Amino acid sequence: MEKREQNLLYKIEVGSENVVVPDSLKPENMKKKLEQCAWEERRRKRRRQWKFAGAAAAGIVLVAGITVYQNRTRMVKSDSAVINSADSSDGVVAKSVEKCPVNKGNQENQKYYAKSYKEIRKYIEASEKEETAKGSTKEQLLCADATGDYSNTNVRQEGVDEADVAKTDGRYLYVLEDDGDYVSIVDTKTNMKKISEIKAPKDETIEEFYLIEKNKKVVMICSNSSDDDYEDVEDVTRSSLISKQTEETQVVTYDVQDKKHPKKVGKVSQSGEYESSRISDGYLYIFSNYWVPENWKKKHPETYIPYVDDSLMKAKDICLPDGMKGCMYEIVSSINLKQPDKIADSKAIFSEGGDAYVSNKNIYYYEEEWTGNGKQEKTLLRKLSYKKGKLAVVAQKTFRGYLNDSFSIDEYDGYLRMVVARGKTNAVYVLDQKLKLTGKITNLAKDERVYSARFLGDTGYFVTYKETDPLFSVDLSNPKNPKILGRLKIPGFSNYLHFYGEDKLLGIGMDVDKKGDVTDGVKLSMFDISDKKNVKEEHKYTLKDVYSTDVEWDYKAALIDVEKNIIGFPAGGENRQMYYLFSYTEEKGFQCNMKEKIYGSDALSTRGIYIKDRLYVIHGNVLKAYSLKTYKKVDDCLL
Amino acid sequence: MKCDVDTFARMYEEIYKDLYRFALCMMKNEQDAEDAVSDAVLSGYENIRKLRDEKAFKSWMFTILANTCKKKLQNRSRKFRMEKDMESSESERNNFGTGHPDYGISVDVQRAFLHLSEEEQTIIALSVFGGYNSKEIGEMLKLNANTVRSKRSRGLEKMECILA
Numbered sequence A: 001m002e003k004r005e006q007n008l009l010y011k012i013e014v015g016s017e018n019v020v021v022p023d024s025l026k027p028e029n030m031k032k033k034l035e036q037c038a039w040e041e042r043r044r045k046r047r048r049q050w051k052f053a054g055a056a057a058a059g060i061v062l063v064a065g066i067t068v069y070q071n072r073t074r075m076v077k078s079d080s081a082v083i084n085s086a087d088s089s090d091g092v093v094a095k096s097v098e099k100c101p102v103n104k105g106n107q108e109n110q111k112y113y114a115k116s117y118k119e120i121r122k123y124i125e126a127s128e129k130e131e132t133a134k135g136s137t138k139e140q141l142l143c144a145d146a147t148g149d150y151s152n153t154n155v156r157q158e159g160v161d162e163a164d165v166a167k168t169d170g171r172y173l174y175v176l177e178d179d180g181d182y183v184s185i186v187d188t189k190t191n192m193k194k195i196s197e198i199k200a201p202k203d204e205t206i207e208e209f210y211l212i213e214k215n216k217k218v219v220m221i222c223s224n225s226s227d228d229d230y231e232d233v234e235d236v237t238r239s240s241l242i243s244k245q246t247e248e249t250q251v252v253t254y255d256v257q258d259k260k261h262p263k264k265v266g267k268v269s270q271s272g273e274y275e276s277s278r279i280s281d282g283y284l285y286i287f288s289n290y291w292v293p294e295n296w297k298k299k300h301p302e303t304y305i306p307y308v309d310d311s312l313m314k315a316k317d318i319c320l321p322d323g324m325k326g327c328m329y330e331i332v333s334s335i336n337l338k339q340p341d342k343i344a345d346s347k348a349i350f351s352e353g354g355d356a357y358v359s360n361k362n363i364y365y366y367e368e369e370w371t372g373n374g375k376q377e378k379t380l381l382r383k384l385s386y387k388k389g390k391l392a393v394v395a396q397k398t399f400r401g402y403l404n405d406s407f408s409i410d411e412y413d414g415y416l417r418m419v420v421a422r423g424k425t426n427a428v429y430v431l432d433q434k435l436k437l438t439g440k441i442t443n444l445a446k447d448e449r450v451y452s453a454r455f456l457g458d459t460g461y462f463v464t465y466k467e468t469d470p471l472f473s474v475d476l477s478n479p480k481n482p483k484i485l486g487r488l489k490i491p492g493f494s495n496y497l498h499f500y501g502e503d504k505l506l507g508i509g510m511d512v513d514k515k516g517d518v519t520d521g522v523k524l525s526m527f528d529i530s531d532k533k534n535v536k537e538e539h540k541y542t543l544k545d546v547y548s549t550d551v552e553w554d555y556k557a558a559l560i561d562v563e564k565n566i567i568g569f570p571a572g573g574e575n576r577q578m579y580y581l582f583s584y585t586e587e588k589g590f591q592c593n594m595k596e597k598i599y600g601s602d603a604l605s606t607r608g609i610y611i612k613d614r615l616y617v618i619h620g621n622v623l624k625a626y627s628l629k630t631y632k633k634v635d636d637c638l639l
Numbered sequence B: 001m002k003c004d005v006d007t008f009a010r011m012y013e014e015i016y017k018d019l020y021r022f023a024l025c026m027m028k029n030e031q032d033a034e035d036a037v038s039d040a041v042l043s044g045y046e047n048i049r050k051l052r053d054e055k056a057f058k059s060w061m062f063t064i065l066a067n068t069c070k071k072k073l074q075n076r077s078r079k080f081r082m083e084k085d086m087e088s089s090e091s092e093r094n095n096f097g098t099g100h101p102d103y104g105i106s107v108d109v110q111r112a113f114l115h116l117s118e119e120e121q122t123i124i125a126l127s128v129f130g131g132y133n134s135k136e137i138g139e140m141l142k143l144n145a146n147t148v149r150s151k152r153s154r155g156l157e158k159m160e161c162i163l164a
Helices: A003-015 A027-041 A058-079 A095-099 A117-129 A238-242 B005-027 B030-046 B054-083 B086-097 B107-114 B118-130 B134-141 B145-163
Strands: A166-168 A172-176 A182-187 A193-199 A205-212 A217-223 A248-255 A263-271 A273-280 A283-291 A328-336 A345-351 A355-358 A362-369 A378-387 A390-400 A409-412 A415-422 A425-431 A437-444 A449-456 A459-465 A468-475 A483-491 A493-499 A504-512 A519-528 A536-544 A559-561 A566-572 A578-585 A589-597 A606-611 A614-619 A622-627 A633-638
Touching (some): A003 B107, A003 B145, A166 A205, A166 A606, A172 A614, A182 A205, A205 A273, A217 A273, A263 A283, A263 A328, A273 A355, A328 A390, A345 A362, A345 A390, A362 A390, A362 A409, A390 A415, A415 A449, A415 A459, A437 A483, A459 A493, A504 A536, A519 A589, A536 A578, A536 A589, A566 A606, A589 A622, B005 B118, B030 B054, B054 B118, B054 B134, B107 B145, B118 B134, B134 B145
Parallel strands (some): A449 A493
Antiparallel strands (some): A166 A172, A172 A182, A217 A248, A273 A283, A355 A362, A378 A390, A409 A415, A415 A425, A425 A437, A459 A468, A468 A483, A493 A504, A559 A566, A566 A578, A606 A614, A614 A622, A622 A633
C-alpha cells in the first residue's frame, strides 16, 4: 500500500478515536445478554432456523439466527417476572399438585380449566401489564427404526409418528417442494419420475406432512403465515406478530389410492401458528400457538379466544397456568384419521411458550420459567392424557431445573424420568403418574451441561460436557432410588444419541481437543453398553473440517438403520453440505461409504431415505439416487 | 470451538471498540450501529462452535458484523423505497454528514465516508478498524485481493480530497 494511502487510513483512525461505545455493548453487559441467550438456546426454538440449515450462504444463516435471537431476548425480558418466588430448594415443587389433586380414574380435573372467559381475561390483562413482547416459538420434536425394506422418519418416540418434508411407502417418494406449495409424488420403480403433485390450498404454505400407508392418505399441515416475516428483522414486535390475527393452521387430507389423481377428502383448521404434531393410534394431534392480539375487546370473545374449526373454544377446554397471567395459547386438537374433516377434541393450554414430548399415552408440555438471573430456572410441566383422541389435563407441576430437549424426558412403565440441568449441576428425577417425585439424584456433573440423553427401558444415558464428555449411565429400575451406574470420560461431546442394535449406543457430536477449545470436527462414537457399569467407547470417527450437522438439533435429519447397517446424515463445514453414509462393524469401526455433495436450495433441510438397495438424498426440489451396493449415483430427478 | 460465555466475553473485550467503530462508520447512526454489533455478537455466539479456534475470532466477528451491516443497510434502503420517502433518506444521510458531536467521529471522516460506495466503505473500515490487509479482507468478503486493493485505492482517493 502506498504511503499516501496509509496516511489516509491513519487519519480515519485518528478521526474516530473519540468514539464512545454505548453501555449495552460493554463486555460486562454483553456477557449478561449472552447468558440470557445461552439460557434461551436451551429452548431450542429453532424451527425456523432449520430452513436455513445450509451453511453455505453465511450471510443468510446469520441473519436468520439474529431474528430468532431478537425474539428470544425479548422473550427473556418479558418472562423475568413470571416466577412467583416459590421455594424450590428441594427439587420438585409440589405446590400445584396439592392445589389440584388428581382425581381417581380418568376423569378430567376441572380445576385445571378456566371457568369462564372472564377468568381468561384476567390472565391476559396480567400479561399485558408486563408489556410482554415475545417471539413465536416453534419446533419439531421427537425416533423409530425403519420397518420393512425402506426407511421411516426418525422420530422421538417409537410408535408415535411425526410429520416431515419427505416420506416413502416403499415405492413412491413424497417430497415437499422448496416453496412449500406442493407435495410431489415420485415413482421410483424404474427411473425416478414425478407422477403427480398435491397443491397447497390457496394462500397456504405446506409446513410438513404425513403419509398414512394403511389408508393411503397424505395429511398435510398448512399454515397461512409466510416466511416473509424475516424481511423485517427489526420489526419483530408484539404488535407485528399479532397483527396477523387470521393466523391459522390447517390440516388437509388427500386420498392417494390413485397416485396420479390425489383426491381431497377433508380439511380442518384451528387458530394459531403451527408448532408441531404427532400421530398415535390412528389419531393426529396437532399443536399450534395462538397469540392474544393487542386490541382484544372484553365484549368480543372472538378477539381473545382461539377458534377450532369455526367455533370458539369453550372456557372449560382452556387450561390455566400457575402464574396468574398469559398471552399465548398452545392449542392441541385431535383428529381421527378416518374422519379427516372433523376435529375430535381440543384443549388449549394457557402458556408462555414451551415444548411437547409425546409418549405413547400422554402429552407432556414443558415450559421453562425464567427468573432473570439464569440461576434458578424452573419448568412447569403439564400432563395431558390422550386416548382415542380424547384429551384431558391430568396433572401439572413445577420442578426446579430445565430440560435440554425432548430426549431428556421419557415415560416408561408409568413413570416419567428426566435429566435436568439445575443451576450449575444436573439431576435425574423420577416422577409417578401424578407427577409426584419418587426418586432423584442431584449434584451431578458440576459446571457441566447436558448435551444429550436417551432412555432404554430401565436405563438412562446422558452426556454432559465442559471439557471432556462424560457419558453417564443410570439405573432407573427402582423409581424410588435411581442410581448412577457408570461414567465414561472421553474428549468431545455427543449431541444426539441413538441405540444401535443390542448393546450399542451411537453418539453424534463434536470432537474437541483435550483443552476443550478447538473443534476438530463432527464426531461419531459407538459406545459398547453391554456392561452398563462400564460403558466403553468402542470406536470413533472424526470428520475433519466438518463442523456441523443438522442432526445436532433436528433428529429427523438422521437416517439410522441397524439392520441395514447404515448411518446417514448431512454435514458441512465452511464449504457445501455433503451427505455422508457410514456403516459400522465391531472389528473395523465406522466406515465412510459415501460422501456426496448436496445440491439444491438451502431453504430446506436435507433428508436421506432408502428403499431397498437405493438411497435417495432429497433436498428441496433436487432428488438424487445412489446405489447402496456401489455407493455411486444411479439416478436423479428435478421437481 | 467450545466456548462458554466467559471465554466469549474475554475475546469480545479485546475487539468490541473496533467492532463498534466499524459499525458506526457503516450504519452512520449510533442506534443502528449498536444494534448491528449486538446482533452480530449474538449470532457469533450462537455459531461459535463452527469456529475452529480462538485465533480466528476477530476476523470471524468482523465478517459477521460486515454481513449484518450489509443486511441492515439493505433493509433500510428497502424500507425507504417502500415508503417512497426519500426525504428521510436524505435526513439520515445529513445527520451523519453534519456531525453529531457524540459520535466521536470527526466531521471530516464522516463526510469522507459518505462519498464511498457501500463496498468501499466496508473495505476501508475493515482496513482501519480491523487492521486487515487486502488478502485478508478478500477472504472475508469473498473477493480477490487485487479487487480489494483497487477498490480500496479508489475509495481512498475519493476520501483524500476531504481528509487531506
